Amino acid sequence: MPPLPDSPNGSPAYSGETRIGNRxxxxxxxxxxxVLAASDDCIKILSLEGKLLFMSEGGQRVMEVExxxxxxxxxxxxxxxxxxxxxxxxSIAAAVAGRSSRFLAAANTAKGTPKFWDVKxxxxxxxxxxxxxxxxxxxxxxELKRSEDEQRLLAQELRHRVKNILMLVRVIAxxxxxxxxxxxxxxxxxxxxxxxxxxxxxxLTSTNGARAELHALLDAVSTTHGGGRLHFSGPKLxxxxxxxxxxxxxxxxxxxxxxxxxxxxxxxxxVEVTWRVVEVAEKGSQFHFTWTEDGGPPVQQPSSTxxxxxxxxxxxxxxxxxxxxxxxxxxxxxxxxxxxxDALTREDT
Numbered sequence: 001m002p003p004l005p006d007s008p009n010g011s012p013a014y015s016g017e018t019r020i021g022n023r024x025x026x027x028x029x030x031x032x033x034x035v036l037a038a039s040d041d042c043i044k045i046l047s048l049e050g051k052l053l054f055m056s057e058g059g060q061r062v063m064e065v066e067x068x069x070x071x072x073x074x075x076x077x078x079x080x081x082x083x084x085x086x087x088x089x090x091s092i093a094a095a096v097a098g099r100s101s102r103f104l105a106a107a108n109t110a111k112g113t114p115k116f117w118d119v120k121x122x123x124x125x126x127x128x129x130x131x132x133x134x135x136x137x138x139x140x141x142x143e144l145k146r147s148e149d150e151q152r153l154l155a156q157e158l159r160h161r162v163k164n165i166l167m168l169v170r171v172i173a174x175x176x177x178x179x180x181x182x183x184x185x186x187x188x189x190x191x192x193x194x195x196x197x198x199x200x201x202x203x204l205t206s207t208n209g210a211r212a213e214l215h216a217l218l219d220a221v222s223t224t225h226g227g228g229r230l231h232f233s234g235p236k237l238x239x240x241x242x243x244x245x246x247x248x249x250x251x252x253x254x255x256x257x258x259x260x261x262x263x264x265x266x267x268x269x270x271v272e273v274t275w276r277v278v279e280v281a282e283k284g285s286q287f288h289f290t291w292t293e294d295g296g297p298p299v300q301q302p303s304s305t306x307x308x309x310x311x312x313x314x315x316x317x318x319x320x321x322x323x324x325x326x327x328x329x330x331x332x333x334x335x336x337x338x339x340x341x342d343a344l345t346r347e348d349t
Contacts, residue, residue, distance in 0.1 A: 046134040050076050050092040053133065062140055064109040076136065080107050091121035095134040098123050116145040169194070212244040213237065217251055218273060225255035229264060234275035243344050246319035250312050254291050254335060263296030263332050270295055277341060285341035293332030301328045320344065
């Protein structure tokens with residue numbers, strides 16, 4: 001580099017401006033490092049072959065990377081699986097061809113934590129106008145994806161619940177309006193049962209965020225669905241808000257199925273519901289709940305598991321931190337739930 005020309009006073013010309021320029025460059029560099037460290041986006045530079053060359057400090061944090069040198073040079077698509085792998089490979093090919101792309105996919109962090117990512121991949125062009133390296137920016141949208149999944153589940157549950165309510169109205173009508181019952185009497189009974197159904201729905205929806213006593217939940221279900229043929233017994237037990245909602249949903253589902261297909265679909269069947277608290281070695285106090293149907297039409301194991309059964313077995317077990325199962329016995333459906341008492345009564349904070 002040639003020496004700077006002298007200024008009139010003998011000092012190098014523009015040296016002050018040069019020092020200012022160097023300070024600006026250094027300040028900009030520190031600023032960019034701070035930005036990359038603060039960002040929760042995982043910003044990476046890849047070779048045209050898709051190998052990792054650089055990962056931002058913030059990216060290492062969100063990806064739970066303790067030593068980037070151990071990953072440097074690894075093929076980036078190998079971090080993905082299934083559809084994500086194909087998307088990553090396609091994005092590399094697009095960047096090499098000079099095009100940007102975007103995809104959504106799941107991939108684990110370096111420590112194996114499942115995450116869901118929104119990924120943008122773009123070519124970085126060299127002086128000759130050709131792709132020189134590749135920029136990949138991955139944003140963690142795991143919570144957003146979980147929220148969307150929950151919304152879809154709620155929408156599915158709502159459709160299922162509305163369908164069940166309409167079916168219940170039909171069943172109540174068939175059981176109330178018979179040729180051997182005077183029309184006025186049938187209308188009065190039908191109206192009363194519809195009101196009871198509405199009240200049970202109010203109790204079900206109002207349980208969100210509220211504690212409830214198990215007897216009260218079963219009393220509401222028995223009034224609407226049982227017609228005196230749903231009997232229950234067990235110690236007084238107040239459930240926390242989480243388990244109250246789950247139990248209300250499960251009882252509504254079990255009783256609805258009993259009216260549609262099971263022991264409450266005819267005039268002879270009945271349902272026995274019992275629960276107790278037992279002490280189990282090394283487990284402490286355990287809640288044991290059973291729903292037993294008898295006297296209904298012959299029961300057969302269904303060829304596929306419906307949404308209602310999945311709701312009862314999976315969701316209820318998850319809310320109660322226990323184990324739930326449905327058994328389609330020849331004499332009638334049997335449901336059993338076992339869970340630690342602490343999970344039923346402790347409010348999460």
